[in-house]
Amino acid sequence: MTEIRPLIMCGGNGTRLWPVSRAALPKQFASLMGERSTFQQTVLRSARFGTTQRPLIVTNALHRYLVEEQLAELGLKADVLVEPDRRDSGPAILAGAREIAREEPDTLVLVLASDHVIRDEAAFRDAVAAGLAPALSDHLVTFGVTPTHPATAYGYIQPGAPLDEGSWAVARFAEKPDAMRAAGYVLDGYLWNAGIFLFRAGALIAEYERHDPETVAAVDGAVTQAKRDLDVVCLEPGAFARARRQSIDYAVFEHTARAAVVPMACGWSDIGNWDALWSLGAGDPDGNVVQGEVVMRDARGCYVASDGPLTSVLGLSDIVVVASSDSILVADRRRAGEVKEIVASLQSQGRPQADTHPRVHRPWGWYEVIDSGTGFQVKRIVVRPSGRLSLQKHHHRAEHWVVVTGHARVTIGDDVHELGPNQHAHIPLGAVHRLENFGNTPVEIIEVQHGDYLGEDDIVRIEDIYARA
Amino acid sequence: MTEIRPLIMCGGNGTRLWPVSRAALPKQFASLMGERSTFQQTVLRSARFGTTQRPLIVTNALHRYLVEEQLAELGLKADVLVEPDRRDSGPAILAGAREIAREEPDTLVLVLASDHVIRDEAAFRDAVAAGLAPALSDHLVTFGVTPTHPATAYGYIQPGAPLDEGSWAVARFAEKPDAMRAAGYVLDGYLWNAGIFLFRAGALIAEYERHDPETVAAVDGAVTQAKRDLDVVCLEPGAFARARRQSIDYAVFEHTARAAVVPMACGWSDIGNWDALWSLGAGDPDGNVVQGEVVMRDARGCYVASDGPLTSVLGLSDIVVVASSDSILVADRRRAGEVKEIVASLQSQGRPQADTHPRVHRPWGWYEVIDSGTGFQVKRIVVRPSGRLSLQKHHHRAEHWVVVTGHARVTIGDDVHELGPNQHAHIPLGAVHRLENFGNTPVEIIEVQHGDYLGEDDIVRIEDIYARA
Numbered sequence: 001m002t003e004i005r006p007l008i009m010c011g012g013n014g015t016r017l018w019p020v021s022r023a024a025l026p027k028q029f030a031s032l033m034g035e036r037s038t039f040q041q042t043v044l045r046s047a048r049f050g051t052t053q054r055p056l057i058v059t060n061a062l063h064r065y066l067v068e069e070q071l072a073e074l075g076l077k078a079d080v081l082v083e084p085d086r087r088d089s090g091p092a093i094l095a096g097a098r099e100i101a102r103e104e105p106d107t108l109v110l111v112l113a114s115d116h117v118i119r120d121e122a123a124f125r126d127a128v129a130a131g132l133a134p135a136l137s138d139h140l141v142t143f144g145v146t147p148t149h150p151a152t153a154y155g156y157i158q159p160g161a162p163l164d165e166g167s168w169a170v171a172r173f174a175e176k177p178d179a180m181r182a183a184g185y186v187l188d189g190y191l192w193n194a195g196i197f198l199f200r201a202g203a204l205i206a207e208y209e210r211h212d213p214e215t216v217a218a219v220d221g222a223v224t225q226a227k228r229d230l231d232v233v234c235l236e237p238g239a240f241a242r243a244r245r246q247s248i249d250y251a252v253f254e255h256t257a258r259a260a261v262v263p264m265a266c267g268w269s270d271i272g273n274w275d276a277l278w279s280l281g282a283g284d285p286d287g288n289v290v291q292g293e294v295v296m297r298d299a300r301g302c303y304v305a306s307d308g309p310l311t312s313v314l315g316l317s318d319i320v321v322v323a324s325s326d327s328i329l330v331a332d333r334r335r336a337g338e339v340k341e342i343v344a345s346l347q348s349q350g351r352p353q354a355d356t357h358p359r360v361h362r363p364w365g366w367y368e369v370i371d372s373g374t375g376f377q378v379k380r381i382v383v384r385p386s387g388r389l390s391l392q393k394h395h396h397r398a399e400h401w402v403v404v405t406g407h408a409r410v411t412i413g414d415d416v417h418e419l420g421p422n423q424h425a426h427i428p429l430g431a432v433h434r435l436e437n438f439g440n441t442p443v444e445i446i447e448v449q450h451g452d453y454l455g456e457d458d459i460v461r462i463e464d465i466y467a468r469a
Numbered sequence: 470m471t472e473i474r475p476l477i478m479c480g481g482n483g484t485r486l487w488p489v490s491r492a493a494l495p496k497q498f499a500s501l502m503g504e505r506s507t508f509q510q511t512v513l514r515s516a517r518f519g520t521t522q523r524p525l526i527v528t529n530a531l532h533r534y535l536v537e538e539q540l541a542e543l544g545l546k547a548d549v550l551v552e553p554d555r556r557d558s559g560p561a562i563l564a565g566a567r568e569i570a571r572e573e574p575d576t577l578v579l580v581l582a583s584d585h586v587i588r589d590e591a592a593f594r595d596a597v598a599a600g601l602a603p604a605l606s607d608h609l610v611t612f613g614v615t616p617t618h619p620a621t622a623y624g625y626i627q628p629g630a631p632l633d634e635g636s637w638a639v640a641r642f643a644e645k646p647d648a649m650r651a652a653g654y655v656l657d658g659y660l661w662n663a664g665i666f667l668f669r670a671g672a673l674i675a676e677y678e679r680h681d682p683e684t685v686a687a688v689d690g691a692v693t694q695a696k697r698d699l700d701v702v703c704l705e706p707g708a709f710a711r712a713r714r715q716s717i718d719y720a721v722f723e724h725t726a727r728a729a730v731v732p733m734a735c736g737w738s739d740i741g742n743w744d745a746l747w748s749l750g751a752g753d754p755d756g757n758v759v760q761g762e763v764v765m766r767d768a769r770g771c772y773v774a775s776d777g778p779l780t781s782v783l784g785l786s787d788i789v790v791v792a793s794s795d796s797i798l799v800a801d802r803r804r805a806g807e808v809k810e811i812v813a814s815l816q817s818q819g820r821p822q823a824d825t826h827p828r829v830h831r832p833w834g835w836y837e838v839i840d841s842g843t844g845f846q847v848k849r850i851v852v853r854p855s856g857r858l859s860l861q862k863h864h865h866r867a868e869h870w871v872v873v874t875g876h877a878r879v880t881i882g883d884d885v886h887e888l889g890p891n892q893h894a895h896i897p898l899g900a901v902h903r904l905e906n907f908g909n910t911p912v913e914i915i916e917v918q919h920g921d922y923l924g925e926d927d928i929v930r931i932e933d934i935y936a937r938a
Contacts, residue, residue, distance in 0.1 A: 297811055314800035323778070338784065345766070371840075375873065422919040446845070
């Protein structure tokens with residue numbers, strides 16, 4: 001089989017899966033089904049082709065360290081392309097193709113979304129195999145999912161003339177339809193547009209160039225002037241900002257004469273909302289799909305997931321309950337798509353639960369506020385191996401650290417020493433200090449802050465390996 | 470007005486208001502409506518009669534310190550009668566009457582439940598005033614609530630011949646009826662049996678004696694051999710165990726010829742389940758009653774209360790959502806009474822959420838586990854003024870204390886010193902130690918435990934002012 005370079009798109013927000021999915025940690029990084037995130041499942045799936053090269057992950061600056069952390073969990077390497085801002089899928093895919101074309105423009109690129117579920121991996125691999133011939137003859141191949149119902153949430157693809165074994169030219173792309181029109185599309189053999197593509201890097205760039213040369217020039221600049229650091233490529237912001245904000249469908253596929261489609265029936269889902277997760281789950285005899293510590297009594301057709309609190313449901317049907325430590329959603333399952341409206345209203349009210357989780361990810365690991373009161377706050381801080389917090393000081397708080405796991409290197413003023421489990425350090429108000437992990441296992445500490453102001457913005461960074469100083 | 474001694478019954482469990490009400494802190498001590506618990510509201514209501522003496526609170530050993538804490542919050546004094554075990558309302562009321570009769574058998578006793586809501590206090594006072602004449606003529610007066618609907622959850626009282634102005638002899642007591650029978654009772658002018666009574670202490674004892682002299686002898690023994698310590702009377706367990714476990718209705722009221730009834734319409738509720746709290750609440754225009762951080766979108770007729778997590782409800786009607794940090798209930802509001810079945814099933818599964826809250830009350834204050842992981846656990850500990858933890862040691866854990874509020878006296882081995890805010894102490898494995906508060910404000914500390922076993926039972930108490938050593 002021909003070598004393929006996976007290009008994994010990792011920039012989405014997924015507000016319809018709130019409260020699990022939030023801007024700071026969107027659904028592709030969450031463990032929604034099983035232990036691994038769909039991002040991790042996508043990386044593993046692409047590695048199982050056997051003929052694929054190291055994937056290129058396109059993500060934004062906010063999620064760069066999450067991507068690296070989740071790759072490290074898998075023990076897999078990948079290249080990471082960091083978008084300075086969100087300009088929709090067109091410029092993102094184009095930048096990936098341009099980066100790949102730097103080495104070899106003939107490389108076959110398989111564009112995958114990081115938030116899709118594919119239950120029949122063999123069928124998916126067969127579809128990709130069927131896409132090779134048209135892609136090698138410089139077609140832009142899109143994979144069209146055989147509809148299982150007249151969905152109104154997806155665009156549709158009408159296949160035209162046959163091309164090769166298992167592939168067709170695209171007759172037309174159709175917008176998301178209403179229910180009536182969707183039923184017609186399904187009867188007429190249209191396919192769902194799933195946003196999975198296969199093409200030669202050079203072919204995509206050539207077709208983009210034909211329809212939007214300004215964006216190609218902008219992205220060219222962003223790639224050639226990118227900041228490169230080991231596996232990470234940060235696109236140059238000024239140039240990238242000149243790329244037209246457009247989906248790859250509008251930018252290329254709807255105009256090109258070289259679009260091809262390969263139908264596939266592979267148990268695909270984009271887990272667009274909680275109802276989709278209910279559909280995908282293994283229901284009990286009452287049709288309930290549950291996850292976490294859940295007690296059901298005389299309930300039917302419910303999706304109930306808790307990542308902490310014991311959740312009990314009594315005498316209700318077809319509802320969704322999703323519970324996390326700081327937020328709970330209770331909704332009519334058939335109206336799960338409206339969750340994004342709740343998130344919008346929380347955002348307009350300035351509630352932190354709209355966009356951020358209690359567990360805050362940082363380049364060096366994560367922290368979580370576990371308690372707070374008048375004049376104090378308590379955090380659990382986990383530092384990954386090689387993780388180093390900045391050299392810093394605070395104007396309004398003193399801190400106490402108790403190491404509970406691992407061995408930390410602790411700097412306070414001029415004093416540097418190792419601190420192991422059950423050891424304590426006090427950081428007086430105003431003292432310059434630093435927490436680092438040079439060991440091979442995570443360091444966990446409990447931090448007790450004491451002061452008259454405890455906001456995250458009371459921090460003076462003197463030195464930082466993540467360029468935040 | 471004649472002097473009255475309130476006897477406040479405080480022994481119930483209230484599992485139908487789970488997860489707020491649990492055995493360790495039942496509904497009468499919870500802030501279900503407003504800032505004060507119904508126990509506190511009952512004490513305040515009895516104090517507002519203007520003619521009442523210091524109340525006598527009947528409770529069990531588990532809740533003694535909660536009673537004292539909640540009285541202290543009100544700045545009010547009361548006597549406390551501690552039951553060694555639960556023997557239903559008969560022996561509890563009899564013990565209260567016997568204790569009161571020790572000083573003066575002619576004392577008028579007003580028996581109140583600590584978990585009732587009375588919205589029209591003037592109407593209630595008028596009813597009690599109407600009960601004085603029959604009580605002074607040695608009747609046992611019960612207050613019958615004018616039904617607002619054909620409830621099946623209460624027993625009924627049929628009034629008979631008129632006695633005094635506003636009181637009647639009782640024709641009969643009727644068991645909790647089915648719906649059909651309840652409708653008939655309401656039409657026939659029956660009243661709800663609310664468990665509120667007025668009688669001379671001596672009159673109740675005499676009638677109890679007539680029907681169950683063994684129990685009167687047992688309770689006599691429990692009172693005369695009680696351990697007395699300032700305001701607290703602990704009934705003698707051996708004698709009290711010989712009292713027949715029976716409700717006061719079965720033990721006395723259903724047999725006596727001297728039962729009288731005073732009707733009252735005072736906005737009474739025993740807040741028997743979450744649906745009752747919905748009925749009592751001030752609904753918004755959609756008929757939703759909400760408490761805490763709650764977002765409603767296209768929801769109607771719901772009761773939603775959260776003591777922490779942001780709770781969102783989308784597109785649902787007539788449901789109950791009650792959220793606490795460790796447990797969530799989502800139920801059909803019309804089936805709220807079945808919550809006790811959920812609690813029973815949690816108990817049979819041995820889940821701690823069935824009976825205990827994360828915040829654990831102790832004689833000296835409370836603690837709450839705020840985080841835990843492999844080999845460590847973090848607690849917030851609050852010690853009331855004059856609160857003193859036992860002198861103790863642990864075999865399996867070391868501890869770090871950081872004081873965040875107040876001034877603590879800390880003993881470690883032979884060393885005793887004061888620790889103020891932002892100060893730290895380390896208690897090595899096996900060291901004898903003690904935490905005490907001799908100040909006038911609460912002491913709050915964050916405790917980080919480190920060790921191979923962190924169960925509450927790893928404690929050797931060497932000395933304890935609450936007799937737990």
